Amino acid sequence: xxxxxWFFMIASGVxxxxxxxxxxxxxxxxxxxxxxTITIAIGLAGLIAFWSGMMQIAEESGLMKLLxxxxxxxxxxxxxxxxxxxxxxxxxxxxxxANVLGLGNACTPLGIKSMExxxxxxxxxxxxxxxxxxxxxxxxxxxxxxxxTIIALRAAQGSSAPAExxxxxxxxxxxxxxSALILDRILRRFYR
Amino acid sequence: MLNILTQISRWAxxxxxxGIVFVGLIKKIAVYEAFVSGAKNGFYxxxxxxxxxxxxxxxxxxxxxxxALEIVIGMLRPITSLxxxxxxVLPLALxxxxxxxxxxxxxxxxxxxxxxxxxxxxLASAIMGSSETTFYVLTxxxxxxxxKRTRHCLAASLISDLxxxxxxxxxxxxxxx
Numbered sequence: 001x002x003x004x005x006w007f008f009m010i011a012s013g014v015x016x017x018x019x020x021x022x023x024x025x026x027x028x029x030x031x032x033x034x035x036x037t038i039t040i041a042i043g044l045a046g047l048i049a050f051w052s053g054m055m056q057i058a059e060e061s062g063l064m065k066l067l068x069x070x071x072x073x074x075x076x077x078x079x080x081x082x083x084x085x086x087x088x089x090x091x092x093x094x095x096x097x098a099n100v101l102g103l104g105n106a107c108t109p110l111g112i113k114s115m116e117x118x119x120x121x122x123x124x125x126x127x128x129x130x131x132x133x134x135x136x137x138x139x140x141x142x143x144x145x146x147x148x149t150i151i152a153l154r155a156a157q158g159s160s161a162p163a164e165x166x167x168x169x170x171x172x173x174x175x176x177x178x179s180a181l182i183l184d185r186i187l188r189r190f191y192r
Numbered sequence: 193m194l195n196i197l198t199q200i201s202r203w204a205x206x207x208x209x210x211g212i213v214f215v216g217l218i219k220k221i222a223v224y225e226a227f228v229s230g231a232k233n234g235f236y237x238x239x240x241x242x243x244x245x246x247x248x249x250x251x252x253x254x255x256x257x258x259x260a261l262e263i264v265i266g267m268l269r270p271i272t273s274l275x276x277x278x279x280x281v282l283p284l285a286l287x288x289x290x291x292x293x294x295x296x297x298x299x300x301x302x303x304x305x306x307x308x309x310x311x312x313x314x315l316a317s318a319i320m321g322s323s324e325t326t327f328y329v330l331t332x333x334x335x336x337x338x339x340k341r342t343r344h345c346l347a348a349s350l351i352s353d354l355x356x357x358x359x360x361x362x363x364x365x366x367x368x369x
Contacts, residue, residue, distance in 0.1 A: 001342075001346050002342060006251050012258075012260040013254035013255045013258035014254065016260040017254075017259065022259070025257045028257065029258065030254070033250030033251075036253070037242060037245050040245060040249075041242045041245060044241075044332075045235055049234030049235050049238075053229075053230040053231035054208075054227065054230070055230055056226045056227060057221060057223050057226045057227055057230070058212045060216065061216040061221045063216075094208075103204055111329075112332065112336040115334075115336055116336065116337055119339075127339065128341065128345060133348075136329065136330060136333050137352070139324065140326045140330060141324065141349060141353070141356065142321075142356070144321065146198060146200075146201050147317075149296070153303065154308040154313075157300070158307070165314055165317040167363075168317075168360065168363040168367055169318055171322075172318055172323075172360040175322075175355055176322060176323060176356030179351065179352040179355040183351055183352065187343075191343035191344040
């Protein structure tokens, strides 16, 4: 499916640009996309390395096992194929907590750390495991209950009640997350 | 309530940072060496996910800049007007899964044009806050561990984005109208 969507974006883009006489935009877009990749990758590199370092300390000190235990009531249901005391559980707890709290720049590094731990348990290395799917879907459906950036931007634009959207955001987030979990349970059987 | 939550998110990272190092030291771990050896692996991770990111970002950029995104938005207009959804938020809803910075920019534009306390401003906030940059999450998370087959993840997350959009519209209409 990724192949088709990728092709669709490129093909529709090139055809549109060709038909509207703006074919130059394609070259610009390639350059811009390539630049963006490096900007994002450089920003990520430091933070991913930082959190990998932190996780290493937490693992050696046994803190990850403790976190894994704390995660157990939820983890057992969401990620049944992860052993209860595995470091993956601890990493998942931290990643999900970062998402819930809207800690923007910690989310991706901790999420990636979780994926790496889950990959160690994965039997088919080129295919997402059930737990990985659940985690990716939870993250991409958004878990945020404190939308800090949005509140700040609303306030900056002179909103009289910047935080009035928090309730609606939590409601909509819960709906999309529930849908992601349900679809995950149904669809995983058809895609092995 | 919100204040408490905001305070928690302000303090979370400093407390985690200090806590992890502190516990490490108490447990007699060589914290500095452990940090450095862990961080070393982190750089390989970035190198591993960069190609996936490149493929996705270039395609998204082409899709946006060429005007193809506009055409897709145009095709969806009849559906949104059927549900009386203001068409001004449609570009935002479509941009949201593709680009984090792009959708944030669109939200701010809507704030500037209609005000954050207008129906459109509130809708934009709810759409923005209740979803994630789906393509980025999928690309980066699977790229980092070298996954090739993502199974049902893309389909399920795009459908959930749609559910989130519908829920955002529904709740904003119910609460603020």
